[in-house]
Amino acid sequence: MSTDLPPRTANAPRRISTYFHVHLVSDSTGETLNAMAKAVVARFEGVIPIEHIYALVRSPKQLERVLEEIEAAPGIVLHTLVDPELRAMLEKGCRILGAPQLGALDPLVTALSGYLGASLSSRVGAQHALDSDYFERMGALDFAIHHDDGQGLAELERADVVLVGVSRTSKTPTCVYLAHRGIRAANVPLVPTQEPPELLSRLKNPLVVGLVVSPDRLVSIRRNRLQHLGVDPNTDYVDTDLVREETIRARRLFERLGWPVIDVSRRSVEETAAQVINLVNERRSGRLGASQ
Incomplete structure (x- = not known):
């Protein structure tokens, strides 16, 4: 048996x-x-x-x-x-x-x-000291807030990173997370009925990163958002075919301009931010390629 x-x-x-x-x-x-x-x-x-x-x-x-x-x-x-x-x-x-x-x-x-071979500091809360790093993080957070969702386009050259993507690709929370790491991040949305700001293609200082998500995942995220807001879900915003076209146009734009791309379909905000930080470090060291 x-x-x-x-x-x-x-x-x-x-x-x-x-x-x-x-x-x-x-x-x-x-x-x-x-x-x-x-x-x-x-x-x-x-x-x-x-x-x-x-x-x-x-x-x-x-x-x-x-x-x-x-x-x-x-x-x-x-x-x-x-x-x-x-x-x-x-x-x-x-x-x-x-x-x-x-x-x-x-x-x-x-x-x-x-x-x-160093002695330990006995200073309480040393990692939260009001030093230059602290004020740099606070400045980055203020920058993210004032350059969210396409605001302050004329000042984007001051950014370290500019995130570009269609609606609901975690641009804002990723910028806030990056700010807590001392990185000045702005974000610009891609709107289906509008051409992307021409300024984006002329930026020299900031690293521009495209955020993408699978159409099915994006429809699900947007439906949940509309449901949370109590808005009628029967709109073009969540139409499967239109959303697929929207994501395809975004990918083509990123490819044409040679921006690195991060697929956030199954990434947490922390993971997306970590990948952005890797890209920033690669760019600073001259190792950043044109694709991800």
């Missing part, structure tokens, strides 16, 4: 998700810790974290309240505390409560410290 288990069928019951508490303790904004936790949890199937975020924890009194919360909802504790006294207090408290804890940046900090 065979002991092999039968293959799982489409009707087999799905595994029940496992919920768990994760306590994120930071002496700064908590953004780094939150992003790291999400990235790690995404590697596991069937688990759903219940996040408890404690930002700007910089005193023993604040940490006492954190430990009370951990005791009330036992789970794993991740932290990025810099102050040695607060860190020791948290580690001791977690030992008493039997809660596993980890300094999320410890492995990387240890590796870099050993490689560089």
Whole structure:
């Protein structure tokens, strides 16, 4: 008699998700810790974290309240505390409560410290200092806002990147994400009833990137948008044939002008922005070709 288990069928019951508490303790904004936790949890199937975020924890009194919360909802504790006294207090408290804890940046900090032979900074929130990089990012964000959706065309030469594409190709959120990386990004929409601005073909300083998406995907995105706005979906905006023509014209324009192209059909905004950054770096190093 065979002991092999039968293959799982489409009707087999799905595994029940496992919920768990994760306590994120930071002496700064908590953004780094939150992003790291999400990235790690995404590697596991069937688990759903219940996040408890404690930002700007910089005193023993604040940490006492954190430990009370951990005791009330036992789970794993991740932290990025810099102050040695607060860190020791948290580690001791977690030992008493039997809660596993980890300094999320410890492995990387240890590796870099050993490689560089440099001492560590004890300055809290050092990555959020009001230095030139900070103000550069804020300036880039202001630029993205004032050069969104075809605004400020006369100032596009000041941009690092100009994203061009038909409606709903994630131009605006990608520009905002790039701004947070200090890149001045503008975007210009391609409108079916209008010729693209002639200025685009004459730009010298910015890298112009075409964003494309598959027609079927684009129709789906636009239908969802209209539904969200409570607008009648029976318009040319979501007509399959017209949308296909619209995307074909966009691709032909990008090819004619020799712009690099990114297909955002199955990309997140973060992935699209990362590809744009790669293109910017390639251009600066003189390695950028005319196609993607």
